[in-house]
Amino acid sequence: MSKLNSSDFKRYSKFVDGLARKLTKFYYSKLNRTFKVSNKLRGKGFDPVTTSDKAFEKFIKKEIGKRFPDHQVIGEEFGKKKTKSDFTWVIDPIDGTRSYVIGNPTWSNLISLNYKGNPVIGLANYPVLKKHYFNASDKVAYVVDQRKKRKIKVNKKILFKNIKMSAAFHGMLSLNKQKKIPKILKLMQFPCADALSYSHLAEGKVDVVIQCGNKIWDIHPLIPIIKAAGGVVSTWKNADAVKGGNIVASVNNNIHNKILKMLRPITK
Structure with missing residues (x-):
């Protein structure tokens, strides 16, 4: 790097x-x-x-x-x-x-x-x-x-059972695919507002952000801010977020890996 x-x-x-x-x-x-x-x-x-x-x-x-x-x-x-x-x-x-x-x-x-x-x-x-x-x-x-x-710092010490998630699929995930990730749907309890959700994660206000179809200009500016604040960011397949696409950002590796596992049924 x-x-x-x-x-x-x-x-x-x-x-x-x-x-x-x-x-x-x-x-x-x-x-x-x-x-x-x-x-x-x-x-x-x-x-x-x-x-x-x-x-x-x-x-x-x-x-x-x-x-x-x-x-x-x-x-x-x-x-x-x-x-x-x-x-x-x-x-x-x-x-x-x-x-x-x-x-x-x-x-x-x-x-x-x-x-x-x-x-x-x-x-x-x-x-x-x-x-x-x-x-x-x-x-x-x-x-x-x-x-x-x-x-600003992410809320690194949050327990998984207490996480606040902001997520949106932007019309890019079919209902059939959504049905394969019920645990994610259940956790989607906080508003998602484009880049502001990623900014809120860096600020410690939410703990996980999931979005679909981010272009490079949607995510590149947020990557260094999230990482500098102590967060983790990748694609749903755990590839480098610099490529854009379907993105997940989390406050720590433990939570990030759990979210990636929940997304696995639609990333195979």
Whole structure:
């Protein structure tokens, strides 16, 4: 696994911390108004994109370009900028576009910095909630809530019988498959709100998050935050979450392995 040295961590975490504040300011000054919605799937389903998604991505790319012009960039809406750099920024300008469309405040700006393909710095910014999460090393993560910054940790000591689980299948798991995992269904007792659920796990508010069909920009920014807060994250088949797909995040290895075992009937 490729890692940054301490000075690089400091440099890049300071940048994403500042970027979060700029993004929230940008939202309230430019985007907190009427927007247009279109459907990427055009009659084959519903995958909304708004004019705000595109405006956010352009803004984020501009900010990255000013500081790190040689870095590669992958954005959900505008694709990839290729260079020879080992550093790649992965951008989801609005994670939770459906929430954004209906006025639910849980949507976020997700950004990761990858070094040699490995997510090392993550940012999850929630403009309406006025809070953001990021990691400052591979062992330290923070939430900045109403401008107050504090370290966060997962709830490692929770007993399995007491876990709080946030889970959603996003219409990607058939009813027949759901019937094969009754223990998981029974544990699905807490709301799942896109990236906010992963952020809540890192903050110690929930103990397991299960989601379907995460793209790389959905999960890369959360991986370093979850791990720095002491959590575990993988696919349902226990592969590296960097590949995206069906994802499970947990507060410790013991709970993670139990959840993976419960999911096994639909991962064979």
